[in-house]
Amino acid sequence: MFEPRRSFTAALVLGLFLSAGASGALAETAQDLYMFHCAQCHGLKGMGDGPNATKEMPVTPRDHTSALEMGKLTDGDIISAITDGGTATSKSSLMPPFGKTLSKQEIVSLKDYLRKLCNCKGR
């Protein structure tokens, strides 16, 4: 009775270990990534009102809850902007590139998170 359970647990542990190894790092949720990296400019709720969005800045961070603004972007635009920064989509360099910080999978998960925030689809 114990043996099959043990080997099942061992297989489960091994499986978890392998899947963690495959992604190269422990997976973070899109929400945690957003709060950690994006909220400092885009705000905790994504309204473009993070603490770095001071009056003196030449541009205001994108309001991720705006379906009107976010609807103008394709999923590819969002992924490019996160990966290569604002200049990749002819926007401000104040949006930094995260391509060497986040995995492709994490960037796609953030794109999905933004689509939930704006409740909109891409162009």
Added chain:
Amino acid sequence: MTSFRRLLSAGLLSAAFLWSLPSHAGVAEGRKAFEANKCSGCHQVEGPAREKTIKDQMAKKGPELWYAGSKFKDGFLAKWLANPQPIRPFAYNSITERNRGDHPKLSQKDSSDVAAYLMGLKSREVKPLGLPAVDNPRGRIIFVKKQSCYGCHSARVRGKMAGGLTGPTFAGASERLNPDWVFAYLKNPKVFKPVKMMPVYAGILKESELKELASYVSSLN
């Protein structure tokens, strides 16, 4: 002449020996003072970095100091510990709570002892390249235009503070930061802080650009 030279070198040697004594005593006493003041409750003094997830980073209460001797300039810590002034506009790991400027203030003696102890904590990852701390046009262009580092890091521009608030300020960086550490941190941030809010620029900026940026940042006042 020869005996004069001998006398001179003997004198120099004993002077160097005597000069080194108090600093060694400071290291041992500094370690004690570090514990007595409960600094290790917030600051990690043993490397390497252990954080793997955002949760690990968020659990830290203050900046890690296990490479303080490579990061800071001589004299900075002793001065700062005796009269701590906020380096981060926001509280450590927070983007909602302002830095209240309530870091414990140490006595003059504890400050110099703890500084001597911390300055002995070095990282082999920081190579002594002797990068100069100078305002240079390429570094400035990266900071202001190309990567807009000022979006998160404030600096003093023509006497006025400007820039974002979530990163450490670079006002006073010229007294605080070793340019060689800034370069090492930009080149291989994961060694020092594996999980951080700031993006990784290695692989985006060339090594020569990282050096120019490190020189520029370390020159800011």
